[in-house]
Amino acid sequence: MDMAKTYEPKSFEDRLYSEWEARGYFRAEVDTTKRPFCVMMPPPNITGQLHMGHALNNTLQDILVRFKRMQGYSAEWVPGTDHASIATEVKIVEQMKEEGLTKDMIGRDGFMVRAWEWKEKYNTRIVNQLKKLGSSCDWSRLAFTMDNHLSAAVSKVFVNLYNKGLIYRGSRIINWCPTCKTALSDAEVEYIEHDSNLWHIAYPTVDGEDRLIVATTRPETLFGDTAVAVNPNDERYSHLIGKMLKLPLTDREIPIVADDYVECEFGSGAVKITPAHDPNDFEVGLRHNLPILRVMNDDGTLNELCGERYNTLDRDVARKIVVDDLKEQGYLVKIEPYTHNTGCCYRCHSIVEPIVSKQWFVSMKPLAEPAIEAVKSGEIRFVPERFSKTYFNWMENIKDWCISRQLWWGHRIPAYYCDKCGELVVSETTPDICPKCAHTTFSQDEDVLDTWFSSALWPFSTLGYPDKTAELDYWYPTTVLVTAYDIIFFWVARMIFSGIEHMGQIPFGDVLIHGIVRDEQGRKMSKSLGNGVDPLKVIEEYGADSLRFSLASGIAPGSDTRYIESRVESCRNFINKVWNASRFVLMNCEGKTLPKVGTFELAPEDKWITCRLNDAIAEITSNLEKYEIGMAAGRIYDFVWTEFCDWYIEMSKSALYSDDEDLKCRKASYLEYILTQILKLLHPFIPFVTEEIYLNLPNHTDTIMNEEWPSVNAGEFGAEHDRVEFLRDVVRATRNVRAEMNVAPSKKLRVYLVTDVDISTIKPIMLKLINAETVEVVDKATISDKCTTVVILGAEIMIPMGDLVEFDKELIRLEGELANVDKEIKRCEGMLQNERFVSKAPEAVVNAEREKLAKYRETQSVLIGKINEIKAIM
RNA sequence: GGAAGUUUAGCUCAGUUGGGAGAGCGUCUGCCUUACAAGCAGAGGGUCAUAGGUUCGAGUCCUAUAACUUCCACCA
Numbered sequence: 001m002d003m004a005k006t007y008e009p010k011s012f013e014d015r016l017y018s019e020w021e022a023r024g025y026f027r028a029e030v031d032t033t034k035r036p037f038c039v040m041m042p043p044p045n046i047t048g049q050l051h052m053g054h055a056l057n058n059t060l061q062d063i064l065v066r067f068k069r070m071q072g073y074s075a076e077w078v079p080g081t082d083h084a085s086i087a088t089e090v091k092i093v094e095q096m097k098e099e100g101l102t103k104d105m106i107g108r109d110g111f112m113v114r115a116w117e118w119k120e121k122y123n124t125r126i127v128n129q130l131k132k133l134g135s136s137c138d139w140s141r142l143a144f145t146m147d148n149h150l151s152a153a154v155s156k157v158f159v160n161l162y163n164k165g166l167i168y169r170g171s172r173i174i175n176w177c178p179t180c181k182t183a184l185s186d187a188e189v190e191y192i193e194h195d196s197n198l199w200h201i202a203y204p205t206v207d208g209e210d211r212l213i214v215a216t217t218r219p220e221t222l223f224g225d226t227a228v229a230v231n232p233n234d235e236r237y238s239h240l241i242g243k244m245l246k247l248p249l250t251d252r253e254i255p256i257v258a259d260d261y262v263e264c265e266f267g268s269g270a271v272k273i274t275p276a277h278d279p280n281d282f283e284v285g286l287r288h289n290l291p292i293l294r295v296m297n298d299d300g301t302l303n304e305l306c307g308e309r310y311n312t313l314d315r316d317v318a319r320k321i322v323v324d325d326l327k328e329q330g331y332l333v334k335i336e337p338y339t340h341n342t343g344c345c346y347r348c349h350s351i352v353e354p355i356v357s358k359q360w361f362v363s364m365k366p367l368a369e370p371a372i373e374a375v376k377s378g379e380i381r382f383v384p385e386r387f388s389k390t391y392f393n394w395m396e397n398i399k400d401w402c403i404s405r406q407l408w409w410g411h412r413i414p415a416y417y418c419d420k421c422g423e424l425v426v427s428e429t430t431p432d433i434c435p436k437c438a439h440t441t442f443s444q445d446e447d448v449l450d451t452w453f454s455s456a457l458w459p460f461s462t463l464g465y466p467d468k469t470a471e472l473d474y475w476y477p478t479t480v481l482v483t484a485y486d487i488i489f490f491w492v493a494r495m496i497f498s499g500i501e502h503m504g505q506i507p508f509g510d511v512l513i514h515g516i517v518r519d520e521q522g523r524k525m526s527k528s529l530g531n532g533v534d535p536l537k538v539i540e541e542y543g544a545d546s547l548r549f550s551l552a553s554g555i556a557p558g559s560d561t562r563y564i565e566s567r568v569e570s571c572r573n574f575i576n577k578v579w580n581a582s583r584f585v586l587m588n589c590e591g592k593t594l595p596k597v598g599t600f601e602l603a604p605e606d607k608w609i610t611c612r613l614n615d616a617i618a619e620i621t622s623n624l625e626k627y628e629i630g631m632a633a634g635r636i637y638d639f640v641w642t643e644f645c646d647w648y649i650e651m652s653k654s655a656l657y658s659d660d661e662d663l664k665c666r667k668a669s670y671l672e673y674i675l676t677q678i679l680k681l682l683h684p685f686i687p688f689v690t691e692e693i694y695l696n697l698p699n700h701t702d703t704i705m706n707e708e709w710p711s712v713n714a715g716e717f718g719a720e721h722d723r724v725e726f727l728r729d730v731v732r733a734t735r736n737v738r739a740e741m742n743v744a745p746s747k748k749l750r751v752y753l754v755t756d757v758d759i760s761t762i763k764p765i766m767l768k769l770i771n772a773e774t775v776e777v778v779d780k781a782t783i784s785d786k787c788t789t790v791v792i793l794g795a796e797i798m799i800p801m802g803d804l805v806e807f808d809k810e811l812i813r814l815e816g817e818l819a820n821v822d823k824e825i826k827r828c829e830g831m832l833q834n835e836r837f838v839s840k841a842p843e844a845v846v847n848a849e850r851e852k853l854a855k856y857r858e859t860q861s862v863l864i865g866k867i868n869e870i871k872a873i874m
Numbered sequence: 875g876g877a878a879g880u881u882u883a884g885c886u887c888a889g890u891u892g893g894g895a896g897a898g899c900g901u902c903u904g905c906c907u908u909a910c911a912a913g914c915a916g917a918g919g920g921u922c923a924u925a926g927g928u929u930c931g932a933g934u935c936c937u938a939u940a941a942c943u944u945c946c947a948c949c950a
Contacts, residue, residue, distance in 0.1 A: 006912070191948070198950085216950060229950090263949055271950045280950075341948060386878065393877070393946065485945085520886085522943090554887055554898075559879080560944090564886060566899050573912040574898095584909035626890075634888070634897070649909080657908090738904095739916045745905060771907080827894075836930040845893055845931095852894090 003586065003696055007572070007579035009543025012692045017131055020691075025705050026136045028069075028076035030474040037073035038475035039065055040459050040508075041137060042483045042491070043145065045084035046122040047091050050129045052517035052525060052551075052563050053484060055535040058135050059548045060514060060629060061482045066136055066684035067624050068479075070709040076475055078462045079130065080143035081123050085410035085451035086180060086188075086347050092118055092409070108408050115409045119144070129536060134544050134687045136705070143462040145454040146411065153461035154454050155414045155428040157502055162415075162426040166363045167403075169415075169424070173282040174402050176355040177345040178300030178315075182406040183359050184345060185450055186399060187489050189352050191341040200268055200334035201326055203228060203245040206253055212237065212245060213333055215267025217340060218277070219326065220318040222247065223306040224295040225254055227273040229284055232258035234269055248331040249322065250307065257288045276356045292356055298406075300353060315353070360404040360413060360447070368395045371497035374506050380496060382511045383627050384558040387485060394489050403450045410448030417443050456494035459507035476503065480510040480627075485558065488513070512627045515560035517551075522562055533563050545686035546572040552685055553633035574637060575689050578682065581645050582693045585671045588656050589698055594669040604761050605651040606670050607717035608724035612643045613677060614712045620681055621709070636681050644678060647728065654768040672697060677710045720761075726794055727762045727769075733790040733797050734770040740813050741788070741806075748773040752787065754780045755795035786873065789814075789866045791859040811870050818863045821856050828853040 004011070020026065039061050044054055061077060069075040092115055093103060103111055123144065130137065143150060161167040175184040199219045204211045214228055225247055230237040237256070244253045261284055262271050275285030276294040285292060295305045300315045309325075310318055326332040343352040372395050374380045375388050382388040404413060416425045420439035425431045433440055454461070459478050463471040477499070483492060492511060499507030518524055519531040526532065538547045549571040555561050602610070616639040623632035648671075655667040676697065683690040683704050694704040730753070738745065749772045753759065759766065759777060766775050778798075785800035788810050801810065831837050831849055838846055 006910080191946095214950080218950080261949085266949050268950095273950090278950075280948090340950095343948090389878070390945070397947085489946095522886095556888070559887095562886065564899085567886075569912080570898055573910095576912045577910065580910035580913085582909085587909070623890085628890070630888070631890080638897080645910085646914090735915060742904075745907060745915070824894090831894095831931085834930060838930080840930045841893075848893090 003579070003583045003693075005580075005583075007543075007576040007689065009545060009575075009688060010540075013132075013134070013539075013544055013688045016688055016691050017134065020136070020703065020705065021131075021139065023703075024140075025703060026077075026138050027140050028074045028138055030470045031074045032474070034072060034074040036475050036479075037065070037068040037075040038478040039075075039077045039480055039482065040462060040478055041077060041079045042481075042487070043080040043082040043143070043455065043458065044126050045087055046081050046119050046126065047084055047087045048122065049125055050535060052533055052535055054129075055133060055547060056514060056517050056551045056561070057482060057484065058130060058133055059551045060512070062133070062135050062137075062548075062687070063552060063629055063684040064480065064482070064624070064627075066687060066705065067709065069136070069705065070680065070683070070707060072708070074474075076141075076471075077135075077137040078141050078143060079127075079135070079137035079139060080145070080458070080462060081126055082455055083119065083144065083146045083410060083451060085405060085407055085448060086182065086184075087451075088115065088118065089407050089409040090180060090347050103408065111408050119146075132536060132539055132544060134548065136687070141462065143458075145451070145458075149464070149467075150454065150457070150461045151411055152428070153457050153465050154411045154449065156466045157457060157498070158414050158449070158453075159426055159428050160502065161362060166366060167360060167426075168363065169358065169360050171356055171358045172361065172400075172402070173276075173279045173354050174357050174359050175343060175352045176298070176357065177348065177350060177352055178298065179348045179350040180345060180407070181298050183357060183402055183404060184352060185402050185452075187452075188346045189343040190346050192344050192349075193339060194342045195337070195339050196342075198267055198336040198338040199323060199326075199332065200336065201248065201272075202331050202333050203248060203254075203272075205240070206244045206246055210240065210243075212240060212256065212270050213268040214270045214272045215336070216272055217338065218274070218319075219322045220302065220315055221274045221277045221295065222272065222322065223250060223302065223310065224274040224276050224293045225272045226275060226285065226290040226293055227254050227257045227288060229257050229259045229262050229271045229273050229288075230269060231262040231264045232260065234262070234264045236264075236269060248329065249310075249325055257284070257290075259284050259287065277354055279354050282354075282356065294356055296353060296355065359402050360415075362401040362403055364398045364400050367497040367501055368398050370500045371395060371493065374496060374500060380506050380509060380511065382513060384513065387488060387511070387513045387558065390485070390488055391493060395493060401450075403453050404445075404447040405450055406446075407448050410451060411454055413445040413447050413449060415445040417445070419443055452490050452494055455491055456498040457502070459495055459499055460503050465503070472503075477506050478508045480512055481508040482512045482514065484516055485513050486516065510627070513558050514555070515558060518560055518562045520562055520564050522560075525563075538565075538568060542568050542572045543575070543688070545575055545689050549574065549633065549686055552629050553637065555630040557627055557629075574641065575686060577641055577645060578678075578686075579689065579693070581640070581649060582675060582679075582696070584649060585668070585675045586696060588664075588668045589672055592665045592668050594672065594698065595665055597669060597673045600666045600669075602670065602717075602720075603655065603667070604720040604723050604727075605648060605765060607720040609643065609648040609674055610713075611717050611721045612639065613674060613710075616643075617677070617681065617710045617712050624684075633685055636678075636685070640678055640682070644674065648674065650769060651724075651727075651765045654764040657768075658764070676700075679704060680707055680710050683707075723757065723759075723762055726755075726757050727759075727766055729792045730766060730795065730797055731769045733792050734772075734799070737788060737790060737797075737799060737813075741809060745771060747771075750800050751775045752778045752783055752798040752800075753795050754778065754798065757794055789862060790817075791862045793855055796862060807870055807874055811867065811874070814863055814867050814870070818860065818867065821860050821863065825853065825856045825860060828856060 042057060044050060065075050065077045175189045177184055196217055198215045198217060200213050200215050202211045202213050212228055228245055240256050241258045243256050245256060247254050261280060273281045273284050275282045275290055275292045293305060295303055297303050302310045302313050302318050304311045345352055375391060414426060414428055416431055418434040418437060418439050419441045421437040423434050423436040431442055460472060460476055463469060463476055465472060495507045499505060523529060523531060535547060546568050550568040616635060619635050620632045652667050652671055655663050679690045679694050691704050694700050751772050755777060763775055783798060787798035788801050790797045828849055
């Protein structure tokens with residue numbers, strides 16, 4: 001045996017992973033003799049490195065995959081990474097900035113070269129991090145959203161949708177990020193509260209006789225105003241409807257229109273209408289046929305329509321100057337402090353500008369309907385269920401999806417414009433000839449697609465779509481998707497409608513939603529707070545298994561968890577416990593010829609641990625099936641530490657340290673058997689250490705990864721089980737006396753038992769566990785020693801006090817016990833005297849209470865007798 | 875404005891169909907007992923947010939309230 005005295009993960013984790021990988025253990029095959037199980041890894045962005053959220057996500061997936069693999073499924077876990085169009089481009093641009101470069105300076109081709117270099121670097125890094133974690137994914141199918149065949153899937157899908165009329169190009173109000181200089185989808189905008197003002201500005205009527213005061217948060221967009229709207233029922237302004245106003249700071253005239261959209265109570269009750277720069281105003285503009293004046297450039301500066309004084313000013317600067325000018329010219333009536341939400345870019349956090357722009361859109365309504373139905377019908381199941389509400393809420397109110405991005409890194413839109421007549425042709429490849437003018441050269445659309453357009457296809461593009469592959473046939477729909485709740489809209493929802501639309505089938509049956517990993521104080525981990533914890537550093541210090549176990553335990557589906565270092569440490573301690581228990585077992589197997597389990601009679605404690613093991617297997621298995629991973633982890637932890645280490649190993653020592661060689665061999669063999677089962681149960685959670693130990697066990701030369709998951713072997717061990725439970729009660733009670741009476745563990749006891757239980761088979765163990773000189777079953781009347789007494793279910797334990805204990809202390813102890821018993825008796829009596837409890841509660845529950853009461857009364861009388869006895873002596 | 879979640883030991887959290895409140899960490903006591911001091915044996919600590927209700931019985935189910943968190947919407 002060559003196991004170190006303490007668990008040292010660094011000495012084997014990397015080595016084992018390389019071996020697993022080299023031997024192809026992670027590779028799953030299309031195998032119709034096995035049941036398929038398939039998980040698609042949510043592809044990490046190639047923007048940087050993995051964080052705790054990834055560690056959690058991948059740990060959970062790996063647990064499920066390893067569990068299913070051991071259950072005999074052909075378990076395929078497809079890994080991959082996401083090109084993360086905008087996020088990556090932002091990073092690359094930042095990096096270029098440090099070198100004094102801009103996108104324009106190096107051009108599209110030059111930029112793409114850089115971007116692919118970036119991809120190579122970070123992709124490799126991420127893959128290595130996943131390996132460090134122990135992820136057993138099938139690297140032979142590693143995918144990247146911009147791989148050739150995944151890109152082919154994107155083009156195919158785009159063309160299909162276009163031909164069905166579900167993709168269109170048009171001028172709409174979209175969210176524009178002036179920093180990233182691209183359009184964003186609604187989902188990519190986050191609303192953040194900002195302190196601002198409501199500026200009240202007077203717009204005079206053309207005749208100069210009246211004025212209308214408007215309230216706005218965006219004075220600088222005044223140049224794009226094409227009307228002022230009031231509520232048709234607002235009597236204050238009804239005489240003005242239809243009149244013309246002079247737009248301050250300009251020489252333009254704009255009409256006053258009436259529209260229900262305006263709320264009389266808010267602000268002044270009059271709204272300036274800027275159709276090109278506000279989604280609501282855009283709608284009002286359509287209703288009233290107003291011109292759309294775009295007064296802002298793509299970089300957030302005002303354009304020439306604003307006049308020489310304001311042209312090229314940044315929107316923030318322009319706001320100040322406009323306000324100053326309005327004030328100076330007497331138009332500014334009031335400044336009212338006002339807090340409101342402003343949309344910000346989810347990548348660079350600059351304020352998003354609603355702008356009218358020509359973009360590509362996906363028509364969502366027809367796609368959403370079947371996607372809603374799939375969840376309503378239960379075909380797709382969210383775990384926990386409540387997230388389906390989140391899903392419905394979004395899907396049922398969905399708007400068309402803006403999918404074009406003015407970026408370079410991504411899938412270029414497969415749309416071509418005839419160089420001669422400008423005719424649009426949507427096609428997977430460059431068209432040969434213009435259908436309109438027969439010209440033969442085309443220019444491809446400059447834009448790329450929203451990054452989520454390609455990840456929406458992930459469950460089938462990674463399995464070979466658009467080709468009809470055996471993999472798709474076998475593994476699609478996939479079994480379960482494991483992801484955090486923050487990308488339900490971005491990703492989960494879009495995979496669902498994409499799968500249904502393009503494959504004709506849902507992409508996965510179950511969606512396991514987990515929370516996000518927060519810091520010790522419950523804050524979100526973020527760059528700006530600098531509170532992120534690097535999983536690799538944790539692995540370096542505690543080992544991957546410790547990190548995995550700490551992430552997997554104490555969690556409930558859908559709820560957030562905190563990363564707490566002391567928790568990792570306690571998991572490391574647990575693994576060390578497993579390590580040392582294994583060392584103990586191995587030590588005792590050494591040099592012995594172990595008889596095969598099944599060929600010898602089991603001792604009472606063997607039968608007992610077998611019962612406990614069976615319970616544990618049943619619970620762990622069913623919890624894993626239900627995705628209750630935290631509960632499964634807690635159960636195995638408890639079984640290993642409490643039942644196996646604290647009790648079974650301790651009980652086994654009397655046999656192991658006896659002189660009976662056969663007995664010793666049998667015990668070693670059974671210990672080894674139980675340990676093996678334990679290692680299998682632990683393996684999905686802590687794969688490295690279980691493998692390392694497993695390979696050290698006698699007769700195990702092959703990986704534990706592909707061993708069969710333990711199953712429940714029902715045994716009829718009732719009587720032996722009870723006997724061991726009795727033993728435990730005696731031991732506990734005796735230890736209690738020692739602790740309370742301050743009797744050193746090294747001091748041997750003599751113990752008398754008054755009981756009907758046959759203790760012959762458990763007596764040697766009992767002696768060992770309570771460190772007793774003798775344990776005798778006696779007739780109470782024959783004892784002449786002055787004893788301290790403990791009453792447990794089924795026995796009185798009497799320990800001669802001699803000079804071990806002091807009488808006054810013993811009296812206090814006994815009185816304390818009596819008080820407890822009295823309390824219990826009261827509780828029982830209360831219940832049993834309640835006639836409705838007796839008549840309505842299940843019989844078993846009532847009987848149990850009756851039995852307890854009888855025992856407590858017995859205990860009570862023993863204690864009273866004892867107390868009197870001691871009082872008499874004192 | 876709409877929705878969801880949380881509220882259990884000093885801290886972080888479990889508690890799956892309603893039947894005597896749990897774990898880890900921390901605290902206190904005693905132990906280097908030949909697998910493990912990353913350990914062993916114990917102890918202490920909770921009107922399960924509040925108020926009602928259903929029930930023989932509620933941390934668990936229902937209603938209301940409060941505090942906190944998150945998501946969605948975005949009235950300028």
